[in-house]
Amino acid sequence: MIPLMYGLIVASILFVIGLLGVMIRRNLYFLLLSLVIMNNGAITALFVASSYWQQSDGEVLAILAVTTVLAQIVVGLTLLVKLIYRRKNFNIDSLSEMKG
Amino acid sequence: MIVVFYIASIIAVVASIIVIFCRRVEKAILYLAISLFASALIFILLKTYISAVLYILFFICGVILLFLAVSILLKIHKDSVETNKHGISPKIWLGPLVLAFILLVILIYGVVGTDYSQFKQSHELMHQMSIYAYVLMIELAVFLLLGAAVIAYYFIHRMFSEK
Amino acid sequence: MNLLYLTIIVPLLSFLILVCFGRQMRSINVMLIGICTIFVIGLITMFSCVDFITNTVPDMTLVYTRNLWTWFSVGDLEVPFSLTLDGLSLTFLVLISFFGLLIYFFAACYLKSKEDIYNFYAYSNLLITSMLTVVLVDNLFVMLLGWEGVSISTYLLIGIYYKQARNSYAAVKAFVMMHLTDIFLIIGIFLLYQTLETLKISTMLIKAQNDLAIDSDIIFWITIMLFLGAMSKSALFPMHTWFTETTLAPMPAVALLQSSTVILAGVYLVLRLSNLFMMSSDTLYIMLLFASLTVIFASSIALVQNDIKRIVTYINLTQISYLFYAFSTQNWSLSLNCLINYSVTSTLLILATAILVKQCRGERDISKLGGLLKSTPILYIIFLIIMLSLSAFPLISSSFYIKGDIILGLMSQGNLLVGTISLLGILLSSLSIWRLIFSVFHHKPNKKNQFVKIKKINYLPIFILLIFTTALFIYYPVPTQGILPIATLDTQGQLPFRLLLGAVTLLSLVIAYIFYAYPNSEVHEILNTPMVKSLVKLCKTNWRFDFVLNNVFVKPYIYLANWLKKDPFAIWDNWVMWGIKKINSYIVSLENGQIRWYLVSMVIGSIIILMLLIFI
Numbered sequence: 009m010i011p012l013m014y015g016l017i018v019a020s021i022l023f024v025i026g027l028l029g030v031m032i033r034r035n036l037y038f039l040l041l042s043l044v045i046m047n048n049g050a051i052t053a054l055f056v057a058s059s060y061w062q063q064s065d066g067e068v069l070a071i072l073a074v075t076t077v078l079a080q081i082v083v084g085l086t087l088l089v090k091l092i093y094r095r096k097n098f099n100i101d102s103l104s105e106m107k108g
Numbered sequence: 109m110i111v112v113f114y115i116a117s118i119i120a121v122v123a124s125i126i127v128i129f130c131r132r133v134e135k136a137i138l139y140l141a142i143s144l145f146a147s148a149l150i151f152i153l154l155k156t157y158i159s160a161v162l163y164i165l166f167f168i169c170g171v172i173l174l175f176l177a178v179s180i181l182l183k184i185h186k187d188s189v190e191t192n193k194h195g196i197s198p199k200i201w202l203g204p205l206v207l208a209f210i211l212l213v214i215l216i217y218g219v220v221g222t223d224y225s226q227f228k229q230s231h232e233l234m235h236q237m238s239i240y241a242y243v244l245m246i247e248l249a250v251f252l253l254l255g256a257a258v259i260a261y262y263f264i265h266r267m268f269s270e271k
Numbered sequence: 272m273n274l275l276y277l278t279i280i281v282p283l284l285s286f287l288i289l290v291c292f293g294r295q296m297r298s299i300n301v302m303l304i305g306i307c308t309i310f311v312i313g314l315i316t317m318f319s320c321v322d323f324i325t326n327t328v329p330d331m332t333l334v335y336t337r338n339l340w341t342w343f344s345v346g347d348l349e350v351p352f353s354l355t356l357d358g359l360s361l362t363f364l365v366l367i368s369f370f371g372l373l374i375y376f377f378a379a380c381y382l383k384s385k386e387d388i389y390n391f392y393a394y395s396n397l398l399i400t401s402m403l404t405v406v407l408v409d410n411l412f413v414m415l416l417g418w419e420g421v422s423i424s425t426y427l428l429i430g431i432y433y434k435q436a437r438n439s440y441a442a443v444k445a446f447v448m449m450h451l452t453d454i455f456l457i458i459g460i461f462l463l464y465q466t467l468e469t470l471k472i473s474t475m476l477i478k479a480q481n482d483l484a485i486d487s488d489i490i491f492w493i494t495i496m497l498f499l500g501a502m503s504k505s506a507l508f509p510m511h512t513w514f515t516e517t518t519l520a521p522m523p524a525v526a527l528l529q530s531s532t533v534i535l536a537g538v539y540l541v542l543r544l545s546n547l548f549m550m551s552s553d554t555l556y557i558m559l560l561f562a563s564l565t566v567i568f569a570s571s572i573a574l575v576q577n578d579i580k581r582i583v584t585y586i587n588l589t590q591i592s593y594l595f596y597a598f599s600t601q602n603w604s605l606s607l608n609c610l611i612n613y614s615v616t617s618t619l620l621i622l623a624t625a626i627l628v629k630q631c632r633g634e635r636d637i638s639k640l641g642g643l644l645k646s647t648p649i650l651y652i653i654f655l656i657i658m659l660s661l662s663a664f665p666l667i668s669s670s671f672y673i674k675g676d677i678i679l680g681l682m683s684q685g686n687l688l689v690g691t692i693s694l695l696g697i698l699l700s701s702l703s704i705w706r707l708i709f710s711v712f713h714h715k716p717n718k719k720n721q722f723v724k725i726k727k728i729n730y731l732p733i734f735i736l737l738i739f740t741t742a743l744f745i746y747y748p749v750p751t752q753g754i755l756p757i758a759t760l761d762t763q764g765q766l767p768f769r770l771l772l773g774a775v776t777l778l779s780l781v782i783a784y785i786f787y788a789y790p791n792s793e794v795h796e797i798l799n800t801p802m803v804k805s806l807v808k809l810c811k812t813n814w815r816f817d818f819v820l821n822n823v824f825v826k827p828y829i830y831l832a833n834w835l836k837k838d839p840f841a842i843w844d845n846w847v848m849w850g851i852k853k854i855n856s857y858i859v860s861l862e863n864g865q866i867r868w869y870l871v872s873m874v875i876g877s878i879i880i881l882m883l884l885i886f887i
Binding site: 059 | 109113120124137143147150153154155156158159160166167171174178179182184188189190196200201204205208219245248249250252256257259263264267
């Protein structure tokens with residue numbers, strides 16, 4: 009049996025790696041990839057917790073999260089296509105028009 | 109069994125790191141797939157088989173297919189933003205790295221420092237969710253996905269019609 | 272005596288009537304109102320005197336008190352407005368009403384312009400009101416009311432010829448000087464209240480004698496503060512400037528200010544609180560010091576001035592300091608006599624000068640006058656008698672006895688230096704009056720003077736006053752037993768000292784004759800030596816006192832004001848503004864539209880929140 013602690017550690021490592029990716033990449037495509045990794049970490053945490061308590065609630069929640077991530081990626085990729093047609097590049101910072 | 113967990117988690121972490129730092133699109137998608145499969149292996153080790161299968165079929169396939177489709181559609185092969193020769197410049201990643209490290213340390217500290225026995229005791233008190241709740245959840249998820257698909261179609265359709 | 276409150280109400284009403292309607296009245300009506308006012312006061316004073324004398328029991332102090340109303344009461348502090356009449360205030364009441372009557376009468380004959388008459392009577396009424404308030408009330412706080420009234424009316428009287436900017440400035444200067452020094456009086460009153468917890472003068476004096484130690488610190492500070500306050504009204508040396516500014520007022524106003532009212536305020540305060548002052552020998556010594564300074568200062572300046580009004584003013588200033596000599600010898604009843612003598616002499620001097628100036632069509636420079644002996648013999652005689660009084664001429668003048676006693680008191684206390692200075696003062700002031708007489712009446716005029724005919728009625732107040740300067744009136748029967756401590760004068764050595772004083776007087780006659788009567792070449796030679804010249808120059812510029820005053824007080828004040836005009840204490844205010852702007856621009860620059868930066872800030876925030884969750 010894998011201890012809860014280890015699973016949570018792996019989940020948080022994955023989450024932080026995804027976060028780092030979001031922070032350092034400017035390419036919207038890679039940004040979406042990093043988002044997937046981040047969400048993967050969260051889903052992992054859910055799975056680990058549900059198996060720890062031997063309850064299927066966590067798994068259901070995890071499947072819901074998976075669906076959410078998919079929806080998010082669909083919308084994100086749509087936005088990526090739109091960005092390419094508007095700006096002809098992938099740089100998310102080219103959208104930074106709202107300055108203080 | 110714990111050894112398998114270690115290996116799987118190491119593969120997942122390393123593959124993720126490669127994903128966020130690499131600049132070629134195909135490579136990134138490949139490593140993402142590896143990372144996701146490694147986490148699926150962890151799920152199997154956790155004895156949540158049905159969910160793991162759902163995860164592989166639904167999530168990994170969906171994500172990889174979507175990304176691949178977009179990259180082929182838009183003919184993306186390389187990261188055209190980060191033009192630096194040796195990958196992303198340290199000027200950009202150093203600060204976020206430090207911050208992410210601090211966050212990681214705190215998270216792990218929080219995870220390690222928690223006393224798990226009290227969670228174990230309290231779990232009998234939890235009420236049992238009814239089956240209808242699960243059905244409702246699934247319906248919600250499907251609606252969400254449907255909404256996302258509609259949005260995607262609408263956006264792309266409008267854009268093409270503009271052109 | 273029940274009508275005593277009328278002495279304050281009547282001049283106040285008269286002042287209000289004149290101020291409100293005076294411009295529409297004919298000047299004869301204004302005069303009538305003014306003189307009636309002072310006449311009513313005089314009548315009440317006479318009644319009070321009669322009452323007082325008939326009710327007096329030997330060896331008893333008669334004190335008449337009448338509560339009018341309570342001004343205010345805060346907690347334990349209650350300030351009643353009550354009038355008190357005892358021997359001392361009766362004396363002052365008589366003095367003020369008598370001289371007021373004379374001067375009002377003189378002004379009626381003297382002033383011609385409608386504007387001047389209206390102004391003079393209106394403001395003098397205010398002055399008399401406030402003086403009587405000072406004299407009659409029994410509470411230091413209420414006395415302050417009259418005290419400030421005196422300041423204001425001094426300002427108004429000096430500024431009668433307000434159309435010249437110089438006069439207005441002089442009035443402002445006098446007002447500012449008086450008010451600045453009033454602060455000392457207020458501090459003194461507060462100190463008294465703090466230590467004795469009463470403001471009523473009679474209880475205060477009893478309490479002070481019971482509770483406070485002689486020559487203790489607190490009594491020194493109280494008395495020095497009160498003395499500084501009194502000094503400003505009595506025009507001792509550093510605060511004499513308002514006194515010299517009074518020369519810009521019309522002559523009757525000068526007489527009123529210099530001789531019979533404002534000076535009396537300070538003197539009254541010292542006399543009323545004489546029990547307090549006796550308890551602090553240091554204060555009396557400081558008094559002596561200031562008086563000596565004033566004597567030297569004023570008499571030396573009087574010697575070289577050319578403006579006749581200024582000469583008279585400085586001579587009067589010299590005479591005032593003898594009052595304070597009398598205080599410091601603790602011979603209070605003698606000082607009261609000296610005060611009466613001073614009032615008589617100075618009023619006489621000013622009125623005589625007024626007639627002289629008027630006769631010469633407003634010519635005030637004595638070097639341009641001369642040879643008036645033939646045209647105005649009466650005035651000549653008057654001036655001679657004044658001179659006798661000022662120079663303390665033996666046997667004839669009363670001031671010989673009074674000043675002799677004062678100086679003898681000083682000498683017997685061991686203050687030989689101060690005694691010498693006071694003798695010098697007598698010498699110098701008699702010299703200056705001689706100089707005035709010689710150059711006005713004897714010397715040949717540079718140009719032919721035009722004379723104005725003076726009516727005989729103008730001389731009436733002067734002739735009344737002339738009687739009082741003679742030796743017939745030396746010691747007045749002043750009913751002050753029980754109020755002023757009685758001092759026994761050491762009569763030992765009185766005779767030789769009087770001989771000495773007589774010798775000084777004769778010496779002044781001789782010197783004056785040599786210097787001023789027929790100045791020969793040797794005298795001119797002495798006058799032309801560099802030292803004498805520089806001395807004369809110094810004296811002509813009032814010892815450069817105005818210069819010093821300007822540099823020590825006015826310039827730093829203006830500098831400070833200019834500095835404060837820039838609001839230096841509000842600079843931190845600008846710092847706050849600057850800081851807010853800086854922070855604002857910094858925060859605005861944070862919102863740069865870069866998703867990466869937003870995420871970093873989110874991470875920082877989440878780190879902080881996690882830390883709070885975990886570590887706290």
